[in-house]
Amino acid sequence: MTDAAVPAPPEDLRRAKAAARTAARRLRAGLDPAGAGERLAACFAAAFPALPAGAVVAGYWPLRDEIDVRPLLHHVTRTGGRPALPVMQGPGLPLRFRAWAPGQALRPGPFGVQEPGPEAPELVPSLVLVPLLAFDRTGMRLGYGAGFYDRTLALLRAGGPVTAVGIGHAAQEVPAVPHDGLDQPLDWVVTDRDAIRIGKD
Numbered sequence: 141m142t143d144a145a146v147p148a149p150p151e152d153l154r155r156a157k158a159a160a161r162t163a164a165r166r167l168r169a170g171l172d173p174a175g176a177g178e179r180l181a182a183c184f185a186a187a188f189p190a191l192p193a194g195a196v197v198a199g200y201w202p203l204r205d206e207i208d209v210r211p212l213l214h215h216v217t218r219t220g221g222r223p224a225l226p227v228m229q230g231p232g233l234p235l236r237f238r239a240w241a242p243g244q245a246l247r248p249g250p251f252g253v254q255e256p257g258p259e260a261p262e263l264v265p266s267l268v269l270v271p272l273l274a275f276d277r278t279g280m281r282l283g284y285g286a287g288f289y290d291r292t293l294a295l296l297r298a299g300g301p302v303t304a305v306g307i308g309h310a311a312q313e314v315p316a317v318p319h320d321g322l323d324q325p326l327d328w329v330v331t332d333r334d335a336i337r338i339g340k341d
């Protein structure tokens with residue numbers, strides 16, 4: 141969907157999301173990150189013991205208090221998958237993904253996010269690791285509010301099957317994330333404590 145065709149969300153939803161973001165940021169800032177990235181990688185490995193050979197897995201380079209997803213990306217490389225990282229194209233545009241391997245240099249993009257340079261091949265992921273501020277058991281998530289992942293997952297899903305895996309600390313779970321029809325649901329949430337398959341409880 142192009143932005144021109146999409147009505148702005150109602151004011152009450154925007155307020156509810158903003159309040160939920162403030163609370164989620166505060167909570168996440170108080171979490172202890174020690175060992176969380178390794179536990180996250182172990183939970184992911186248990187849920188996805190065998191990725192198809194060469195499967196492109198879109199990760200992200202952790203920012204601020206986000207859980208460290210790098211041990212998980214190393215696991216993907218070791219088991220024959222192909223990690224990629226997001227590259228922003230501009231506000232209101234979906235993300236694209238470029239190949240990344242452990243040790244490969246990155247460069248600073250908008251918001252201080254580290255991104256692969258244009259020399260890295262562009263890849264289309266079949267599994268997308270999605271950063272989040274908060275998630276709920278129905279697979280709804282709260283991001284930083286720019287809509288990058290919602291636009292990107294909508295576009296990827298229009299082209300074929302994609303598995304969206306929310307990534308965070310177990311403590312980032314909330315009873316219900318405020319959402320509307322533009323919010324793309326997660327298929328899984330993997331945390332430092334467990335892997336939740338949405339809709340399969």
Ligand SMILES: Nc1nc2c(c(=O)[nH]1)N(C=O)[C@@H](CNc1ccc(C(=O)N[C@@H](CCC(=O)O)C(=O)O)cc1)CN2
Binds near residue numbers: 251286
């Ligand atoms: N690690 C990581 N990489 C990511 C994301 C993410 O959430 N985490 N993204 C997820 O979309 C995309 C980048 N989008 C981002 C959007 C906003 C901010 C951010 O820091 N926003 C500030 C507000 C800055 C401002 O308005 O000037 C903030 O929320 O405090 C960061 C990344 C792709 N890469």
Ligand SMILES: Nc1ncnc2c1ncn2[C@@H]1O[C@H](COP(=O)(O)OP(=O)(O)OP(=O)(O)O)[C@@H](O)[C@H]1O
Binds near residue numbers: 141146148290
């Ligand atoms: N598929 C889409 N096409 C156009 N606009 C969209 C789409 N998905 C979301 N948006 C718009 O993006 C804005 C931000 O959405 P939202 O508040 O859900 O962001 P978020 O999920 O927290 O952020 P992100 O997805 O970047 O992590 C909203 O104005 C929303 O209407």
